[in-house]
Amino acid sequence: MTLEYRDLREWLKKVEGLDELQHCRGVHWDKEMGAFVEMCVRAKGGRAPAFLFDEIPGYPPGYRCLYGLLNSPKRFAFSMGLPATGDERTMELLKIYRQRVQAITPIPPKTVPGGPILENVLKDDQIDLFKFPAPIHHELDGGRYIGTADAVITRDPDSGWVNVGTYRMQLFERDLTGIYITEGKDGHLQLQKYLAVGKPGPMVAVVGQDPALFSAARATLNRGQSELDYVGGLRGEPLEVIEGELTGLPIPAQAEIALEGEVVPGQKRLEGPFGEWPGYYAGGTKEESVFRVKRVYHRNDPILTCAASFKPPHAHLFERCFIRSATLWDNLEKANVPNVVGVWIHEAGAGRTFNVVAIKVSYFGHSRQAGILATQLAPTAYGGKWTVVVDDDIDPSNLSEVVWAMGTRCDPASSIEIIRKNWSSKIDPVNMTENYYNSRAMIDATIPFENRGRAAKVAVTSPELRQQMLAKYGALFRRVLGEHDLA
Ligand SMILES: Cc1cc2nc3c(=O)[nH]c(=O)nc-3n(C[C@H](O)[C@H](O)[C@H](O)COP(=O)(O)O)c2cc1C
Numbered sequence: 001m002t003l004e005y006r007d008l009r010e011w012l013k014k015v016e017g018l019d020e021l022q023h024c025r026g027v028h029w030d031k032e033m034g035a036f037v038e039m040c041v042r043a044k045g046g047r048a049p050a051f052l053f054d055e056i057p058g059y060p061p062g063y064r065c066l067y068g069l070l071n072s073p074k075r076f077a078f079s080m081g082l083p084a085t086g087d088e089r090t091m092e093l094l095k096i097y098r099q100r101v102q103a104i105t106p107i108p109p110k111t112v113p114g115g116p117i118l119e120n121v122l123k124d125d126q127i128d129l130f131k132f133p134a135p136i137h138h139e140l141d142g143g144r145y146i147g148t149a150d151a152v153i154t155r156d157p158d159s160g161w162v163n164v165g166t167y168r169m170q171l172f173e174r175d176l177t178g179i180y181i182t183e184g185k186d187g188h189l190q191l192q193k194y195l196a197v198g199k200p201g202p203m204v205a206v207v208g209q210d211p212a213l214f215s216a217a218r219a220t221l222n223r224g225q226s227e228l229d230y231v232g233g234l235r236g237e238p239l240e241v242i243e244g245e246l247t248g249l250p251i252p253a254q255a256e257i258a259l260e261g262e263v264v265p266g267q268k269r270l271e272g273p274f275g276e277w278p279g280y281y282a283g284g285t286k287e288e289s290v291f292r293v294k295r296v297y298h299r300n301d302p303i304l305t306c307a308a309s310f311k312p313p314h315a316h317l318f319e320r321c322f323i324r325s326a327t328l329w330d331n332l333e334k335a336n337v338p339n340v341v342g343v344w345i346h347e348a349g350a351g352r353t354f355n356v357v358a359i360k361v362s363y364f365g366h367s368r369q370a371g372i373l374a375t376q377l378a379p380t381a382y383g384g385k386w387t388v389v390v391d392d393d394i395d396p397s398n399l400s401e402v403v404w405a406m407g408t409r410c411d412p413a414s415s416i417e418i419i420r421k422n423w424s425s426k427i428d429p430v431n432m433t434e435n436y437y438n439s440r441a442m443i444d445a446t447i448p449f450e451n452r453g454r455a456a457k458v459a460v461t462s463p464e465l466r467q468q469m470l471a472k473y474g475a476l477f478r479r480v481l482g483e484h485d486l487a
Pocket of ligand 1: 166169181219220221316
């Protein structure tokens with residue numbers, strides 16, 4: 001096994017040992033947990049701990065909610081099985097993460113007869129989803145959400161391919177939730193195959209899960225690839241699953257809480273508003289599909305995993321940028337774009353809307369090729385807005401360097417391309433219509449290829465002079481800068 005935890009409980013113990021877990025007692029599910037997490041993360045950004053809420057008013061002790069699973073370099077590295085480098089420089093950690101996920105050989109899950117998830121099995125009339133402390137995360141949310149940091153499992157009726165995605169679920173009734181999946185996402189395409197012919201869509205929602213599964217559920221894998229096999233590869237051993245009693249869908253045996261049932265054909269219900277990933281309640285209240293829950297499986301003292309998407313920064317943004325940047329970089333290479341040296345999907349762009357690709361410009365048209373493809377490849381194909389291409393001397397994760405490149409290497413009249421009618425959704429606060437398109441701007445902030453060699457020199461201390469200075473004044477630099485900033 002290549003991860004140091006088998007389930008969420010082992011993970012919690014280890015993360016506590018890393019001093020990365022904050023216990024919080026007595027905080028209410030009604031807006032208070034969300035506000036608490038937001039206020040802490042707004043102050044500390046991607047350095048905040050994970051928050052485990054217990055003794056939630058109205059609920060038995062032990063019925064817990066967990067926020068911010070992966071939202072720090074230390075937790076992210078530990079959870080993904082990365083070497084503990086202690087190196088917090090974004091591009092370095094991203095390269096290590098990419099190597100790790102590129103080396104994954106998918107391992108299919110193993111069906112086992114039982115597991116902790118079967119400690120409690122509730123059927124039909126016994127079901128009451130309000131037994132879990134599902135929060136109202138943001139002040140203007142339209143209700144309680146039982147599924148936010150979840151893993152929704154569906155199966156393609158034609159090929160049998162099992163998909164897992166993180167999709168929000170509003171809690172409506174004791175056995176009924178909403179399910180919002182953006183049109184075009186894999187879960188949507190799969191479920192539509194059932195619903196379009198009037199059949200119920202079998203579904204399992206794991207609403208208490210470990211970080212390895214969460215990282216896979218929210219990643220955009222290639223169509224046809226199962227996130228469960230990917231998790232097996234990440235773990236270095238198969239994920240143990242039980243077979244859902246009604247749907248036959250695989251349910252992780254060590255999960256905290258899983259809901260099994262069907263998306264109901266021909267039935268919709270008003271859903272939202274909800275604080276969404278761009279940091280607004282833009283989606284409003286609209287009709288969405290509903291999920292009838294027929295079985296609830298949960299461990300004793302279950303933990304509901306939660307994610308609240310406030311205006312950036314929020315408690316699941318740090319890892320969002322890593323996972324997405326790595327995928328975009330891979331997809332650019334798969335699309336044959338050479339000499340990509342860095343990619344960063346910025347936190348300030350809510351992890352989708354402001355994306356930077358750094359390349360070593362190697363031929364005429366190279367920067368446009370990289371930039372325009374980056375507007376359309378997963379994961380920025382959905383919801384992307386600004387793509388900036390920079391030269392290889394610019395750190396794409398450093399906003400100050402990116403803005404400097406835009407300000408000094410760009411000629412706005414000739415460096416910007418606009419692409420219209422792209423994949424978007426109701427969540428875009430700019431679009432007030434029901435036509436869910438957006439437009440994209442590709443900003444080429446590289447030095448034009450024809451100007452190589454005669455472009456103005458950058459006024460910065462050369463590597464040679466830097467070395468001489470460090471050799472001569474090392475002690476003085478150390479006093480002023482400290483070891484970390486000197487590296
Ligand atoms: C916390 C969190 C909540 C999310 N909520 C939704 C959602 O409600 N609907 C949706 O379509 N995508 C949502 N996403 C994004 C999807 O999980 C993501 O696009 C994923 O790649 C979808 O899986 P798929 O590529 O298999 O469709 C969410 C992601 C995260 C991290």
